[in-house]
Amino acid sequence: MIKTANRIANVEEYYFSKKLAEVRSLDTVEFPVINLGIGSPDLAPAKAAIDALTRSAQQANSHGYQNYKGIPALREAIQKFYKTTYQVDLNSETEILPLMGSKEGIMHVTLAFVNEGDEVLIPNPGYPTYASVSKLAGAQVTTYEMKESLDWGIDIEALKARDLSRVKIMWVNFPHMPTGRIASHTELSELVALARKNNFLIVNDNPYSLILNDAPLSILAMEGAEEVALELNSLSKSHNMAGWRIGWVAGNKNYIDAVLRVKSNMDSGMFLGLQQAAVESLKNGVDWFNQLNDTYRKRKQVAIRILEQLGCSYSKNQSGLFLWAKAPDTVNDVETWIDKILYGAKVFITPGFIFGDAGKRHIRISLCATEEKLTEANARIKKRIDELNPTPAGVHAGKV
Ligand SMILES: Cc1ncc(COP(=O)(O)O)c(C=O)c1O
Incomplete structure (x- = not known):
């Protein structure tokens, strides 16, 4: 063997x-x-999305390789979604990169930023992929606890007291899976401030923000986030499209360019019909x-x-x-x-x-x-x- x-x-x-x-x-x-x-939604996506996919699949010219950065219409739809949902202004040309779900983004971001031996800070409890992908990249995984005594919030004072000098990426996931904890604006702001002070990348994995949550928040709405933050998001949970594999990463152009350097060497774009369907789904009101x-x-x-x-x-x-x-x-x-x-x-x-x-x-x-x-x-x-x-x-x- x-x-x-x-x-x-x-x-x-x-x-x-x-x-x-x-x-x-x-x-x-x-x-x-x-x-x-x-957590694979059993409910149907929007009919307009299914119609767009089937229409596209019937066109002879839909089946070729696609742009590595996704079609402009999809990036523009994501830009509008960020504006209406989170009041965040993004540049659709430079600050949004469509992905095949947010899960693959965890690998791309890690490969783009983490050197062997770097520390990666992840939530405990938390989505298992943060740890496994970090280990695959040779990183040292360290955890911060989501504290039951704080209704599953992060003890930010305890984090501030730690030596974070070797941390390269901190993964946060609000609303949090599995605890269902929502972060307040203050908590997210404090986390961004911590990332700026300690010079690490903070990535919010945000696929649950529209499910049973009256106040969706993006980390990109926090002051100074453009310097240190990226956000992963997806249509899997909120738009009932988990199997379609449609997500994106958003944030500073330089960071997005770094992720694209990895991703464009790993796949060759998303099927056009899926992208056109995503544009329709993002119109869900x-x-x-x-x-x-x-x-x-x-x-x-x-x-x-x-x-x-x-x-x-x-x-x-x-x-x-x-x-x-x-x-x-x-x-x-x-x-x-x-x-x-x-x-x-x-x-x-x-x-x-x-x-x-x-x-x-x-x-x-x-x-x-x-x-x-x-x-x-x-x-x-x-x-x-x-x-x-x-x-x-x-x-x-x-x-x-
Ligand atoms: C916290 C978290 N992040 C990311 C994902 C992956 O979602 P996607 O389908 O967008 O890749 C999941 C899926 O269960 C999740 O729970």
Whole structure:
């Protein structure tokens, strides 16, 4: 066998890449698994986007390689979106670079800025890709805690007291996944100030800002952000287009140029039809988002019933596509507990440890399932609890 590169030694296959194969293996026609694990919206994108894609696919001249920087119409649509959503003025020619989702942007930004041995500061709990991509690039990963005692905010005073001189990139993700924490304008401003003082790049990963959030914020709206900040964003969550792979990075021209130097050597542009569809989706207005959020609000009520039945505690102020909750103290090992729910009730919920050790007592429920499915999941879990605890005195939330 040919020996693999050293850089993959510290990186595991992505959790969901493995776990969802197991989940699928438990699926049967009679008793399918209800997947409340992953944040892949099950609702349809705007019809205008689908029409634009199909129209484009039927044109003979749509199928060639595309501009590495995306078509001007897409960058202009993103520019308008930033203006109306976050009151941020961007130059569509120089300050926006379309990507195939925000996930690939994490790799491009890292390759463009991080040297081997540089420190990369990431949230704990946080999206696992920040750590794995940093490790692939040979960076030293250090974490900052999202503190439960601060309603999952960052202890900025504690960060200020740390030696941040070797940090090259700090990843922030507001609204935060998995905790649903929204940052205030003051918090984001303080983080930008910290990046300026310590001379590192701060990147906000912002794909959840339009889900169950009344006040969408961009880090690029903060004073001085143009000197030190980039922002990743995408249509995956907010526009129900996760599988289409459409996102972008925005910020200072020099930083965007550096990312383009990496990206243009890795892919050859996005299919024209997808870009034209994205232009249509970016026209989705207040009514579209109100309807979307009404659906998620209703689902959240059912998801809360699941958490209560499981005996979990949770914050009521969560935004985004998930509910984040603490397992009852009676549960010793949350991963095993989650597996018992999977094998016993055929309901898959994400264990919090995959987001870092600060999440090991927690679980995450996705709202990307219909109210009917969530209700059915709740009924299955109740049935399982009743089977295991037949006497009323024995009923114990932690025992599934
Ligand atoms: C915090 C965070 N960032 C980025 C992504 C990737 O999203 P995209 O589909 O835009 O690549 C996800 C997806 O789950 C996420 O949760």
